[in-house]
Amino acid sequence: MKLRIKYEKTGVLRFIGHLDVMRLFQKAIRRAKLDVAYSKGFSPHQIISFAAPMPLGMTSEGEYFDGEFNTVTSTEDMMDRLNRTLPDGIKVHDIVLLNDNAKPSMAIVSASDYYIYKNEECETDIPEVLKNYIEPMMNKTSVEIIKKTKSKEVMSDIKPLIYEIKPYKEGIYMLLASGSKDNLKPELVIEALCNEADIEYNRYDYMIHRIETYMGESKALKPLSCDGKQF
Amino acid sequence: MGKLALSERILMNIEKPARYIGNEVNIVKKDIKDIDIRFAVCFPDVYEIGMSYLGIQILYDFFNRRSDTYCERVYSPWPDLDKIMREENIKLFSLETQTPISEFDWLGITIQYEMCYTNILQVIELSGIPLYAKDRKKGDTFVIGGGPCSVNPEPLADFFDMFYIGEGEVSYNEILDLYKVYKASDMTREDFLRKASCIPGVYVPSLYDVSYNEDGTVHAINPIYDDVPKTIKWQAVTDFDNVPYPMKPVVPYIRATQDRVTLEIMRGCIRGCRFCQAGMIYRPTRQKNVEMLKEYARIMLDNTGYEEISLSSLSSSDYEELDELLTFLIELRDNDHINVSLPSLRIDAFSLDVMSKVQDIKKSSLTFAAEAGTQRLRDVINKGITEENIIKGSHDAFLGGWDKVKLYFMMGLPTETDEDLLGIAELAEKISEEYFDTVPKEKRNGRVMINASSSYFVPKPFTPFQWAPMITPEEYIRRAYFVKDAFARQRNKKSLKFQYHDAEITVLEGVLARGDRRLGKVLYDVYKKGAIYDAWTEFFNMNRYKEAFDENDVDINFYVTRERADDEIFPWEHLDVGVSRRFLLNEWHNAKAGVVTPNCRQKCSGCGAAVYKGGVCFEAKN
Numbered sequence: 080m081k082l083r084i085k086y087e088k089t090g091v092l093r094f095i096g097h098l099d100v101m102r103l104f105q106k107a108i109r110r111a112k113l114d115v116a117y118s119k120g121f122s123p124h125q126i127i128s129f130a131a132p133m134p135l136g137m138t139s140e141g142e143y144f145d146g147e148f149n150t151v152t153s154t155e156d157m158m159d160r161l162n163r164t165l166p167d168g169i170k171v172h173d174i175v176l177l178n179d180n181a182k183p184s185m186a187i188v189s190a191s192d193y194y195i196y197k198n199e200e201c202e203t204d205i206p207e208v209l210k211n212y213i214e215p216m217m218n219k220t221s222v223e224i225i226k227k228t229k230s231k232e233v234m235s236d237i238k239p240l241i242y243e244i245k246p247y248k249e250g251i252y253m254l255l256a257s258g259s260k261d262n263l264k265p266e267l268v269i270e271a272l273c274n275e276a277d278i279e280y281n282r283y284d285y286m287i288h289r290i291e292t293y294m295g296e297s298k299a300l301k302p303l304s305c306d307g308k309q310f
Numbered sequence: 311m312g313k314l315a316l317s318e319r320i321l322m323n324i325e326k327p328a329r330y331i332g333n334e335v336n337i338v339k340k341d342i343k344d345i346d347i348r349f350a351v352c353f354p355d356v357y358e359i360g361m362s363y364l365g366i367q368i369l370y371d372f373f374n375r376r377s378d379t380y381c382e383r384v385y386s387p388w389p390d391l392d393k394i395m396r397e398e399n400i401k402l403f404s405l406e407t408q409t410p411i412s413e414f415d416w417l418g419i420t421i422q423y424e425m426c427y428t429n430i431l432q433v434i435e436l437s438g439i440p441l442y443a444k445d446r447k448k449g450d451t452f453v454i455g456g457g458p459c460s461v462n463p464e465p466l467a468d469f470f471d472m473f474y475i476g477e478g479e480v481s482y483n484e485i486l487d488l489y490k491v492y493k494a495s496d497m498t499r500e501d502f503l504r505k506a507s508c509i510p511g512v513y514v515p516s517l518y519d520v521s522y523n524e525d526g527t528v529h530a531i532n533p534i535y536d537d538v539p540k541t542i543k544w545q546a547v548t549d550f551d552n553v554p555y556p557m558k559p560v561v562p563y564i565r566a567t568q569d570r571v572t573l574e575i576m577r578g579c580i581r582g583c584r585f586c587q588a589g590m591i592y593r594p595t596r597q598k599n600v601e602m603l604k605e606y607a608r609i610m611l612d613n614t615g616y617e618e619i620s621l622s623s624l625s626s627s628d629y630e631e632l633d634e635l636l637t638f639l640i641e642l643r644d645n646d647h648i649n650v651s652l653p654s655l656r657i658d659a660f661s662l663d664v665m666s667k668v669q670d671i672k673k674s675s676l677t678f679a680a681e682a683g684t685q686r687l688r689d690v691i692n693k694g695i696t697e698e699n700i701i702k703g704s705h706d707a708f709l710g711g712w713d714k715v716k717l718y719f720m721m722g723l724p725t726e727t728d729e730d731l732l733g734i735a736e737l738a739e740k741i742s743e744e745y746f747d748t749v750p751k752e753k754r755n756g757r758v759m760i761n762a763s764s765s766y767f768v769p770k771p772f773t774p775f776q777w778a779p780m781i782t783p784e785e786y787i788r789r790a791y792f793v794k795d796a797f798a799r800q801r802n803k804k805s806l807k808f809q810y811h812d813a814e815i816t817v818l819e820g821v822l823a824r825g826d827r828r829l830g831k832v833l834y835d836v837y838k839k840g841a842i843y844d845a846w847t848e849f850f851n852m853n854r855y856k857e858a859f860d861e862n863d864v865d866i867n868f869y870v871t872r873e874r875a876d877d878e879i880f881p882w883e884h885l886d887v888g889v890s891r892r893f894l895l896n897e898w899h900n901a902k903a904g905v906v907t908p909n910c911r912q913k914c915s916g917c918g919a920a921v922y923k924g925g926v927c928f929e930a931k932n
């Protein structure tokens with residue numbers, strides 16, 4: 080049986096990397112005594128896979144992974160057992176039994192939305208400043224930025240990958256393309272806004288929080304958990 | 311979740327910030343309001359190494375069983391953070407509550423290898439504690455050291471208030487109880503240290519005076535007060551079954567070097583290899599009950615969620631209930647998907663059978679710690695493995711499908727000749743020939759690989775070789791090339807490989823291992839020249855040491871290449887680890903005569919460790 084598990088990663092655990100979160104869950108699943116399926120061979124491992132890698136430093140309440148289980152109890156029971164053994168900062172919010180035709184989460188991620196807000200340690204509230212530059216930037220025909228890949232730097236127009244961007248609460252809300260096909264990091268959008276505002280870009284001047292991870296076409300996005308049902 | 315000691319800006323600018331955030335699974339949380347004693351335990355190396363070390367987990371658990379004490383952990387900051395902390399004047403902090411170490415009552419540092427000495431200075435200084443013990447006042451943190459290197463802590467004597475000599479589980483409670491009295495009264499720091507020096511196992515270096523002969527050797531070591539004991543006795547646990555064990559070890563987020571449950575099955579070793587310090591100082595050999603170990607294994611796996619388990623001991627094959635324990639581990643593997651990582655076992659039919667069940671034969675290799683190339687030299691070092699054992703073991707393994715063999719050697723052992731060195735290459739060659747004789751052509755897939763590697767022998771205190779000279783690095787390199795050439799001349803040379811360890815770092819290990827108090831100044835100067843993480847080749851810089859030795863007029867050959875006279879007083883003469891000087895000297899003479907000493911189960915040699923009244927010395931002997 081395939082389950083999709085939605086969780087949050089907040090607080091100081093924003094400093095642990097993607098692979099570490101994976102290992103954390105493998106251990107938590109064992110401590111919670113969930114009946115997860117194992118691969119065959121000399122070093123068997125749990126059959127679980129994560130939807131989207133999450134960079135160090137970012138928090139999120141919309142992370143997902145899929146897991147294959149031999150037996151399951153109920154959404155409530157499994158959530159409860161996991162949450163009792165998970166450390167502060169990681170919490171399971173939902174578990175759904177995937178539909179038979181559901182594809183692996185990794186393959187279907189198409190967008191994510193983020194909330195960008197002030198880093199309390201900084202004197203100036205950079206997101207507050209940048210708010211005023213959203214409109215001028217989005218009114219342009221293209222938003223060019225240098226994208227760094229492993230081997231080279233290329234100029235690229237990120238405007239088509241910004242599905243939505245607006246002032247929100249104390250900071251900025253943005254809905255961006257995400258996943259294996261098109262992917263836009265929120266950091267790049269902030270960098271573009273800094274260019275627009277002609278201020279120096281610095282990753283530590285603001286915080287990023289992922290709100291949700293989506294699947295489907297950009298016009299009809301659905302959270303990844305819509306691929307199954309609670310049980 | 312409290313606030314972190316480091317800012318977002320710093321954490322996002324350094325490698326692996328998870329090293330510094332604490333909050334791991336199974337950490338102990340206590341309310342500081344209920345606490346009398348704050349104790350920081352430190353492994354002076356990077357987090358991933360320190361977290362893998364069982365001893366810290368044992369002490370962490372041990373201290374936190376006391377309701378009046380809160381023990382937290384601290385490790386060496388990596389050089390990237392070290393630099394930032396110095397530039398921005400940030401004090402080193404504990405992981406659990408992110409509190410500066412200078413606010414703790416105690417900083418306990420485990421000293422596992424000589425090349426971490428500069429990291430010890432780093433930890434003390436970054437903590438904001440005066441580097442020299444003599445500069446600390448009432449209210450300052452006490453710095454206490456323990457672990458195997460504390461059997462000769464003399465090079466570090468200036469930086470520690472005290473050392474704990476022995477296994478931590480024995481006398482620490484007494485020290486902390488006395489400390490509470492000190493803290494609550496107007497007892498002076500000096501008075502406390504003097505009283506503490508009477509607790510078994512406590513060594514307060516400042517209470518001993520060392521005088522030297524004209525030739526530089528030690529003349530005498532004497533306590534400066536009458537009520538301070540003349541010798542400090544190593545503390546060993548005798549009731550090994552009932553000693554507390556950490557059932558809820560802290561589980562790191564980032565991958566530690568040992569990312570698994572470790573089950574300590576036995577302490578000490580019956581074998582008596584003459585080069586091995588652990589084999590001497592952890593005498594007598596004590597075993598844990600197998601039923602209890604099974605229960606421990608289950609509880610620890612449940613508490614941590616680890617998917618792997620390994621055994622800890624100096625020589626697992628000598629654990630008397632090993633068959634039963636391994637059968638249990640194989641069951642765990644088959645029923646609970648637990649990977650079993652086996653410690654190096656003596657290679658025989660039984661161990662090969664077990665290994666074939668828990669590891670992929672094609673990917674794994676067999677390990678023989680031959681240590682020396684000829685039987686003559688193996689007799690000198692009292693290594694009870696014969697060429698026949700190795701060839702037979704390899705034969706069985708080749709039949710079982712293995713085709714990779716690892717061989718460990720040491721070069722520079724006392725009495726070693728070129729013939730012994732040739733023996734290294736010849737032994738490797740014989741094993742490869744055994745492969746071609748054993749495995750028919752059609753069954754060979756790929757090539758048999760014999761990987762031999764050699765380290766540079768370092769004589770250690772409290773071993774029969776504490777009197778022995780170490781060879782010079784030039785001679786070591788000559789021998790290494792000699793062996794390399796010999797490998798190149800073997801018939802099956804394409805299946806053989808020979809590697810050897812770095813010479814410079816090992817020489818320093820040799821200086822510090824048998825060093826005295828005069829090296830304290832050298833360590834200080836080396837550290838001030840910027841040395842930290844000397845155990846890491848990428849950070850180690852021999853020139854800093856060379857300069858410091860020169861500036862302090864220290865001739866390293868005095869410590870390294872000099873053979874000690876039978877009656878020389880060692881810098882560690884005032885410490886007593888149970889095994890007697892008489893026994894060790896006898897063993898040194900036996901070594902030079904090539905006379906083998908039986909192991910503890912064959913025949914007791916009266917080494918002195920029976921004073922602990924436990925373990926193998928009192929097992930029923932037939």
Ligand code: SF4
Binds near residue numbers: 594909914915919927
């Ligand atoms: S006293 Fe005898 S049995 Fe005990 S450790 Fe020493 S040699 Fe071994």
